[in-house]
Amino acid sequence: MPQSHIMPGFRPAISFTLVYLSLIVLIPLSAMLLKTFQLSWDEFWAILTNQRVIASFRVTFVSALSAAAVAGIFGFIIAWTLVRYPFPGKRLFDALIDLPFALPTAVAGIVLATIYQPNGVIGKLVLAVFGVQIAYKPLGIVFAMIFIGLPFVVRTIEPVLQEFDTAMEEAAASLGANRLQTFIKVILPNILPAALTGFALAFARAVGEYGSVIFIAGNMPYISEIVPLLIITKLEQYDYAGATAIGLVMLILSFILLLLINLLQGWLRRRNGQL
């Protein structure tokens, strides 16, 4: 039901939107759905409860969660610093934050592998100092996912911090709260929804990531094999039904994640509206 009867163009706009959406997204996605329906429920269940499949889901989700958490903390620190403290070269660093968006994933994968491998710049250092190998271990997956997730967190927290009313901090301080108390009681609750949204976005992106991860992961079944790689592996064994079954589960999970993120963002917008 159009909101304003004067406003033109609803019909053509929505028609084109829906047709294009159907052609590019919905019809191809439904092909996957139908392909999966060729399986009986038992077959479907057997594919999903295969140990290797479960392991790869575990690897993917645990890595994505840890990466999103680390990206959340790093992103918070960066956003805070960029918004609150003046320092030379700030604009440049601020612009650089979006590099992972703009850098193709294949390039990111090759470069990250080069840096974090045992004889790479950082890999060597970390191995010597901490005795930990990053690339070709599950840790490598986490590092690649932090890289791609970081901008999401920074860019969702930044605007909220900018809009944040310092009068509230000042009020808290004048009531005798120390800096830490102010931070925990006043700042954190206001930033939290944005931080959570950023975290969820980083997580959603990390779960589906392929290009940058496979170069650095090691790809060992049960240990460092991510779900998208398993889908490719199934495909290359001509197991289309298996590949689409796993793909469908991934798709449903992304859809749920997105719904949650949209709800979070709606909530965030309403909150901010009230501020």
Place this chain on the structure above:
Amino acid sequence: MKITAAAHAHKPLSLSDPDGFKYLLITLTLAIIGLFLVLPLATVLTEAFAKGWLTYRDSLTHPDTLAAIRLTLLTALITVPLTTMFGVCAAWAIARFEFSGKNVLLTLIDLPFSVSPVIAGLIYVLVFGAQGWFGTWLSDHDIKIIFAVPGIILATLFVTFPFVARELIPLLQEIGHEEEEAALSLGAGSWKMFFKITLPNIKWGLLYGVLLCNARAMGEFGAVSVVSGHIRGLTNTLPLHVEVTYNEYDFVGSFAGASLLAGLAVVTLVIKTFLEWRQAQDLKSARVASE
């Protein structure tokens, strides 16, 4: 998924954080940005020039590299206008009208963003592949989609799907429709209203969406890799060419291709910063005007 181009221009706030804490955080920030962002960028360049300028130049002027660059440009040239057109239509429908199912539509628009690129490629194989829905028909009529340029374009259309729409929807909502209504009531036609009022209002946001869309279109790897067929000089885009040369032990060639893509990324960031700045300026002047 929303990364606002919103006001970056603002004054640093007066603070009560202790100096030591402040410097600690600045150091941490610089360390994270340095290790995670600057170092990878620098690595691309050092590896690309590892064997000197001449080798670098030769790698870039190799016919296969040139073909990959051409294909990448062609893909972007076709996908970006289509995604932009879709973005404008979708944003107009969603931001200017109320209808049921809007939230579902919004989520569906976002979906390609979080779908694994591998799945994006797979679904087109299921539809157009030889074993897929239209496989027999296509092969009878000698139409190539998968393992040819159309497949690459389709996969790219999928992964860039939300880029413009998601940029424009909040922007249109924020701007409101008063000016447009005023123009209409003064007798302007729909197109005139769109080009004279709406477009100037959203131009920076639109360009911003187009820019990000372009970066993704040129840089997509996973989805394109599934539908490309990897035919040298024919269906290898630049990101695929990077992978192929990497597998041929031609590391300089690989990083030379990567350096082009990294250059594209840097140019994207520069233009993006400019657009954000312009948008902030416009918003500021709009605010001043309304006060």
Place this chain on the structure above:
Amino acid sequence: MKLITLAKTVILIVALSVSFQVIADRTLLNVSYDPTREFYQEYNKAFIKDWKEKTGEDVQIQQSHGGAGKQARAVIDGLEADVLTLALSYDIDQIAAKTGKLDKSWQKRLPNNSAPYTSTIVFLVRKGNPKGVTDWTDLVKEGVAVITPNPKTSGGARYNYLAAWAFAEKKYGNKEAAKDFVKKLYKNVPILDSGARGSTTTFVQRGIGDVLLAWENEAFLAVNQLGPDQFDIIVPQTSILAETPVTVLDKVAEKSGTRDLAEAYLNHLYSPVGQKLAAKYYYRPFKPEFADPKDLARFPKLERVSVDEIFGGWEKAQATHFADGGTFDEIYAPQ
């Protein structure tokens, strides 16, 4: 107005790029696996020249390389290859079964099971062989890191696996012991890349692992291209006979009218020119008499057992070892 100009430009470019393909000469698409890149680069040039001399026609040859599984999958999904030059007959059998684009008896069409050249699996170790690896039994020792790709996706990896199995079955005399041996071997594998090239990069470029199980030609290539002073090739006493078959994909070649060209292309592989080039790029030629003796001298002597002999053919080997729930999965399952 602007949109229209843009649309016109796009249409023009699409039209141009399409017409380019129409104007071009007859082309042949050769879909191959990873390690043949260098060989076919030179062979294609030789063939184009030869064909021009014989018929006066200019032709183009397009190459596609990738992991064997990926390439076969692409062909099944419709990648229109005129000729296939893959790592193992199983993949071509699958293409025949799933697409019907060539006859099931394809392997009988050309000499030597349609393999103009063969190969085997050898060990690549770091210079001076610091871990003292001389034969298969050294690979299961503690502290020896072995690099091999994933047999589910890589043809070379399947040969690696089968070579190890064949050795153990011969040495210990039963399948249980062989399985145990292979299991121990895979315990020493820290990274499973999806293709042979990925594994070579891991071993050579990234410096991971003590032993790379590699195609013989890949090992030679790695040594020559990436550092003769860094690696040594170790040849085990027994290894596998890797028959790398070639064939015409009939339906595609007929449709695009390239059958004569495709057949000539493959027959030329058996000619003195093709055989000589194969040996030059470290493939063991079917007719060694055509190869340069200097090239032949580089091939070490070893016993090569065939997949048919030990495993009763690829179909069976695939079903027993590499299918889901097969021996490889059992070996890999966490305890």
